[in-house]
Amino acid sequence: MTDVPFQDRPPHTDRVNAYDEQHLAVYLRLLMAEEEGADWREVVQVIFGLDPAQEPTRAKAVHENHLARARWMTEAGFRYLLEPRMQ
Numbered sequence: 001m002t003d004v005p006f007q008d009r010p011p012h013t014d015r016v017n018a019y020d021e022q023h024l025a026v027y028l029r030l031l032m033a034e035e036e037g038a039d040w041r042e043v044v045q046v047i048f049g050l051d052p053a054q055e056p057t058r059a060k061a062v063h064e065n066h067l068a069r070a071r072w073m074t075e076a077g078f079r080y081l082l083e084p085r086m087q
Contacts, residue, residue: 006048008062010069027070034067
């Protein structure tokens with residue numbers, strides 16, 4: 001389970017935000033689980049500590065929302081991680 005508190009829906013911004021930076025490991029775990037063909041119910045229980053039997057709608061939404069953001073990170077968001085940071 002993630003030690004970092006999570007929202008049901010990651011903030012959607014056009015650039016990487018603080019939430020994204022805090023949840024990079026979660027995004028990577030989601031992408032790896034998808035690549036391995038893991039069942040989303042097991043993934044959401046392991047990563048987020050949600051019981052899909054108890055909260056099926058929320059668990060599915062949390063998984064889908066975070067996986068979508070993880071995919072965005074691989075398609076566009078990573079570019080912002082490569083930019084120099086202002087101190």
